[in-house]
Amino acid sequence: MGTPSARAPARTRLLDAAEELFYEHGIAATGVDAVLRRAHVAPATLYAHFPGKDHLVAAYLQRRHERWVCTWDAALRRAGEDPLARLLSVFEALEDLQGVQDAGRGCAFLAAAVEVADPRHPAHPWLVADTELLTGRLRSLAVDAGAADPDALAAELLLLYDGALAGRARRALTSAATTPPPVRDLAAAAVARHLPVRPGS
Incomplete structure (x- = not known):
C-alpha cells in the first residue's frame, strides 16, 4: 500500500x-x-x-468493520433469496474485500485482540462488534436456511472463515506460488451436511 x-x-x-x-x-x-x-x-x-493513539486504533478498527459490513451486505444482496448462496456469502464477501483492502496478514480484528486486551480500551467495542456480526449473522442465516443445528453450522463456517484468513497469512510468508484452499467448496459441503435434504436436490 x-x-x-x-x-x-x-x-x-x-x-x-x-x-x-x-x-x-x-x-x-x-x-x-x-x-x-x-x-x-x-x-x-x-x-x-483524536484524543490519542488509543482512539486512533478505535477509529481504524471502526473503519475496517464498516467496510466489511458494507461488503458483506453487497454479497448478500447478490445472493438474493437462495439460502445456500446467502450462507456462503461471507466467503464471497471475503474475496471481494481482498480487492478493497489488504487481508494478506490474516484477520485485523483477531490480531488487534491480542494487543487490545483491556475491555476499557476504546477499540474494544469494535473487536466485540466484529465477532458478534460474524456469529450472529451466520447463525441467523443458518436458521433461515433450516439447519438442524444452526449453532453448529455457524461455528463450522466461522472456523472456515478464520482459516481462510489464516491461510492468506501463511501464504504471505513464502514467495512460492501456492493454490488457495477451496474454502467456499469446503463451506458448501459443511452447509450440505447441516441442511435438510430437499426432494429433487
Missing part, C-alpha cells in the same frame, strides 16, 4: 496511514510518530481529530 495522498483530508490521511501501519507492523510496534510521518501531518493535527 502506498503513502496516503497529500490531497486527501488530514483525518483521512491519518486513518489511511494508521490502517497500513497497524496492520503491517502491529499496534504496539507502531508509534504515533510513524503515523504522522506516513500521513504527512503535524502532531497538533492528529490531536485535533
Whole structure:
C-alpha cells in the first residue's frame, strides 16, 4: 500500500496511514510518530481529530468493520433469496474485500485482540462488534436456511472463515506460488451436511 495522498483530508490521511501501519507492523510496534510521518501531518493535527493513539486504533478498527459490513451486505444482496448462496456469502464477501483492502496478514480484528486486551480500551467495542456480526449473522442465516443445528453450522463456517484468513497469512510468508484452499467448496459441503435434504436436490 502506498503513502496516503497529500490531497486527501488530514483525518483521512491519518486513518489511511494508521490502517497500513497497524496492520503491517502491529499496534504496539507502531508509534504515533510513524503515523504522522506516513500521513504527512503535524502532531497538533492528529490531536485535533483524536484524543490519542488509543482512539486512533478505535477509529481504524471502526473503519475496517464498516467496510466489511458494507461488503458483506453487497454479497448478500447478490445472493438474493437462495439460502445456500446467502450462507456462503461471507466467503464471497471475503474475496471481494481482498480487492478493497489488504487481508494478506490474516484477520485485523483477531490480531488487534491480542494487543487490545483491556475491555476499557476504546477499540474494544469494535473487536466485540466484529465477532458478534460474524456469529450472529451466520447463525441467523443458518436458521433461515433450516439447519438442524444452526449453532453448529455457524461455528463450522466461522472456523472456515478464520482459516481462510489464516491461510492468506501463511501464504504471505513464502514467495512460492501456492493454490488457495477451496474454502467456499469446503463451506458448501459443511452447509450440505447441516441442511435438510430437499426432494429433487
